Amino acid sequence: MVDIAIIGGGVNGLAIAREAASHGLDVVLLERNDIASGVTSASSHLIHCGIKYLENLEFSLVQESINEKRRLMRDAPHLTIEYPMLVPFFKGSRRPGALIRCGALLHDVMSRTHRSNGMSVRKITTAVPGIATRGLRGGVIFHDAQIVWPQRLCVELMLDAQSMGAQILTHTEVTGFLTKGNRVRGVTYVDTTGTTCNLEATLTINVTGPWIDEFLTGKIESPRLSGGTKGSHLVLAPFEGAPTIGLFFEAAQDGRPVFVLPWNGWYILGSTDITYDGDLDEVRIDSNEITYLLAEANRVFPDAKLSTDNVLYAYSGVRPLPYVGDVSRNSTISRDHSILDHGPTYPGLVTIIGGKLTTQRALGEDTVAKARTILGLPKHPSPTRQRCLPGANSADWNEYKRQFLNDSPLSAEVTTQLLHIYGIRAQRVLDLLPTTPISILKDPDDQVLAAEVTLAVQEENTTTLADLMLRRIPHRLGATPKDRIINLAATTMAALLGWDSTHVDHEVQAFRNEVALVHGLPDSSSDEPKDPGGE
Numbered sequence: 048m049v050d051i052a053i054i055g056g057g058v059n060g061l062a063i064a065r066e067a068a069s070h071g072l073d074v075v076l077l078e079r080n081d082i083a084s085g086v087t088s089a090s091s092h093l094i095h096c097g098i099k100y101l102e103n104l105e106f107s108l109v110q111e112s113i114n115e116k117r118r119l120m121r122d123a124p125h126l127t128i129e130y131p132m133l134v135p136f137f138k139g140s141r142r143p144g145a146l147i148r149c150g151a152l153l154h155d156v157m158s159r160t161h162r163s164n165g166m167s168v169r170k171i172t173t174a175v176p177g178i179a180t181r182g183l184r185g186g187v188i189f190h191d192a193q194i195v196w197p198q199r200l201c202v203e204l205m206l207d208a209q210s211m212g213a214q215i216l217t218h219t220e221v222t223g224f225l226t227k228g229n230r231v232r233g234v235t236y237v238d239t240t241g242t243t244c245n246l247e248a249t250l251t252i253n254v255t256g257p258w259i260d261e262f263l264t265g266k267i268e269s270p271r272l273s274g275g276t277k278g279s280h281l282v283l284a285p286f287e288g289a290p291t292i293g294l295f296f297e298a299a300q301d302g303r304p305v306f307v308l309p310w311n312g313w314y315i316l317g318s319t320d321i322t323y324d325g326d327l328d329e330v331r332i333d334s335n336e337i338t339y340l341l342a343e344a345n346r347v348f349p350d351a352k353l354s355t356d357n358v359l360y361a362y363s364g365v366r367p368l369p370y371v372g373d374v375s376r377n378s379t380i381s382r383d384h385s386i387l388d389h390g391p392t393y394p395g396l397v398t399i400i401g402g403k404l405t406t407q408r409a410l411g412e413d414t415v416a417k418a419r420t421i422l423g424l425p426k427h428p429s430p431t432r433q434r435c436l437p438g439a440n441s442a443d444w445n446e447y448k449r450q451f452l453n454d455s456p457l458s459a460e461v462t463t464q465l466l467h468i469y470g471i472r473a474q475r476v477l478d479l480l481p482t483t484p485i486s487i488l489k490d491p492d493d494q495v496l497a498a499e500v501t502l503a504v505q506e507e508n509t510t511t512l513a514d515l516m517l518r519r520i521p522h523r524l525g526a527t528p529k530d531r532i533i534n535l536a537a538t539t540m541a542a543l544l545g546w547d548s549t550h551v552d553h554e555v556q557a558f559r560n561e562v563a564l565v566h567g568l569p570d571s572s573s574d575e576p577k578d579p580g581g582e
Contacts, residue, residue, distance in 0.1 A: 281337065
């Protein structure tokens, strides 16, 4: 019997597991695929300061976003980047420039800083030479941040939770509830060997994101809880007039905010906001979304002349939003989270609705505070408010980084990349260089890759090639997966896990299938007209 069983290994489920473990609770998390294999990996990669939520008067969510952005940048400085975000005003925009300036000033007041500034047309065209000048009236610049690899955030949440005693079971599907009368007393699940097992738990928490209704169907009676909307993004190669800072602008077609973000040497263009009732395991961008996003980017960057030839790949996910009946604009649906206790009808069961990358730690804190009440435990302050993630567990991160860069035997480029993936755990990659199971390596980069694979298998709960390439070493993936890297990674995993050649071939094909699903572009002839903005 454990205190808490958590169903779902996205960023929110992992944040709850970490929080619960920090309270000394006995917790097991079960994920049917791999950590971060759903919506988390399909995010905008933004640590959002919440300024756009002012439009819906969600002041508490804005304040929470401000607080959690600061904590995340403090507790995971190796994974985060802060950079300026420009909001340009164009003639005919639905949101007047004066209104956006007021919003930025209010945000400054709430964050107790003065980080936003008005921008004249001249200053904007100097900072972003490629921006359209026709109709440009000025702008505001504020500071958002980016988490380059959300998958790596999930790895660190998992590692920290495990260090405090949590069990994380991946590729483990929950198939039902254990019940006593109407009380939920845990779950039944199928483990990695195909064996059906029972896990008794005092409290069970459903954190399956947009899958919460699908998961509950056939298990308990519940009204519809999730009203997720599809958000799609394009990853673009550098283009004519591309900005060096982030841009957040209003779409001419429907008024929806669209962004262009420098990322990983490329650009993320997104996102759409479409009501989605399709198969949650088959979410893909459609050609109408691509047309919409490219048209809006070309309007703001007229010299770019963007087309599908500029698209490296695309990705889509369904936001885990609450269900709202008739809604005129999806952007008005709250992005806040809520905690549903199914008692007294089904005591012992809680479902989490909503949740965001930026505020995952706060969601974990709120959920465990609720769990303590249900478990009959007294209130207790959150230990994670002042707890850094494993990769930042150093008295002085900047000094550690300086020393590591100075001492590493690898090139400055490779050393810097390792620091911004693993933080202080980059030393473990160096430690493993002489012990990698590949006897003959063509070049030092191959040896570093093999060491990364070894670390992922030995310390990061990695059991499949897709786990490895998409969610442990995504920086190795590139716009198009390279056969040499795939084969070396698969060969290294085979040596570590005892795979034969048939299993290696299976893993490579399964990885390629998943990449085609999550990064693939559609056949434009197969799409029905849609409203990509969701207005």
